[in-house]
Amino acid sequence: xxxxxxxxxxxxxxxxxSHNDADKVVIEFKDDATAFNALKKAKxxxxxxxxCLISARIFEILTKNSIPTxxxxxxxxxxxIAKKIKIIPLEIVLRNTAYGSLCKQTSIxxxxxxxxxxxxxxxxxxxxxxxxxxxxxxxxxNIISSKDLxxxxxxxxxxxxxxxxxxxxxxxxxxxxxxxxGYDFQNNILLGDExxxxxxxxxxLNQKSDTIVSLDKDRFRNDLGGLIEAYSExxxxxxxxx
Numbered sequence: 001x002x003x004x005x006x007x008x009x010x011x012x013x014x015x016x017x018s019h020n021d022a023d024k025v026v027i028e029f030k031d032d033a034t035a036f037n038a039l040k041k042a043k044x045x046x047x048x049x050x051x052c053l054i055s056a057r058i059f060e061i062l063t064k065n066s067i068p069t070x071x072x073x074x075x076x077x078x079x080x081i082a083k084k085i086k087i088i089p090l091e092i093v094l095r096n097t098a099y100g101s102l103c104k105q106t107s108i109x110x111x112x113x114x115x116x117x118x119x120x121x122x123x124x125x126x127x128x129x130x131x132x133x134x135x136x137x138x139x140x141x142n143i144i145s146s147k148d149l150x151x152x153x154x155x156x157x158x159x160x161x162x163x164x165x166x167x168x169x170x171x172x173x174x175x176x177x178x179x180x181x182g183y184d185f186q187n188n189i190l191l192g193d194e195x196x197x198x199x200x201x202x203x204x205l206n207q208k209s210d211t212i213v214s215l216d217k218d219r220f221r222n223d224l225g226g227l228i229e230a231y232s233e234x235x236x237x238x239x240x241x242x
Contacts, residue, residue: 012038013051013198023185024178025084029194035221037129039155042220049077050231055078057238058195060165065162067155069191070182085182085192088144089124090133092152094160095176099201111212113144116158119153124180151189152181159191167202170237172215175201197231 005018012034017026029048034041052074059071070082084125098112102120123143138144144152156179167174177200180193193199194226196218204213214222215230221229 013048014194018080018183019084019224023084024072025082026079028079029083033198033217033220033227035217037126038150040159040221044220044228044230047231050228050235051194051198052078052080053152054231054235054238055194055197057242058166060192061158061166062162062195065158067159067162067191068188071186082186082192085184085190087124087180087182087192088189090123090138090143090181091122091130091150092156092179092181093120093122094118094156094179095120096160096164097173097175097201109122112192117157119156155181156188163195163200168205170241171205172234172237173203173205175203178199178205197234202234 005020007015008018009016013030013032013168015028015030017028019026020084031043031045031048032041033044045108049109056071056074059069062069063071070085072081072083074080084141094187095118096114097104098114099110102108102118121133121135122130123137123141124130124205135146135149138149140145159179160174163177164174177195179191179195179199181189182192184190199218201214201218202214202216207213214224215234217227219225219227
């Protein structure tokens with residue numbers, strides 16, 4: 001029986017459909033790649049499948065470590081079933097190593113390992129170009145209560161510890177990553193979206209030289225080529241480890 005119904009939402013990398021069960025949604029991963037707020041676009045055959053499979057495995061690891069997520073099960077290689085959540089319009093970025101925008105906006109040198117993880121919060125709004133936002137501005141705009149924001153920050157720190165250890169086991173350095181959270185019908189905060197090379201910076205620790213080898217969306221952002229090969233490598237390492 002087909003449990004996928006009307007399209008609820010289509011984003012840059014995923015389509016979300018309603019499910020027979022009102023508490024659930026069907027999330028279909030697309031082969032599209034976007035960067036710089038969708039100013040740069042391309043399509044890579046098999047990218048959606050790889051992001052879906054990688055995300056499913058990582059959500060399973062987080063669930064086993066008592067992190068509440070929206071993930072329920074894989075439907076097929078491109079599609080997962082998830083709990084329906086109302087996404088909070090904040091992007092939580094945790095940085096373990098200085099790279100990208102942090103180095104453009106500060107005097108910190110690229111590649112500097114931070115003494116403790118830095119959490120940056122961005123207001124999720126394409127028209128405003130997802131600006132960096134402060135706790136006071138979040139309160140001013142009444143986006144989320146300070147109590148719920150602290151819960152999200154605590155969860156993000158716990159997720160970082162779990163993922164850092166996991167990725168190190170498969171010879172990957174977790175440089176930084178972006179998370180999104182939402183409320184379910186019972187008003188519980190759950191980790192949503194995806195955890196994949198699209199929203200994690202992952203550097204290959206198998207390299208003998210000091211040259212950074214990105215196995216993430218920077219291969220597309222920076223025209224390095226080999227995006228599908230990089231994502232496939234991550235998927236393979238995860239499958240070999242689990």
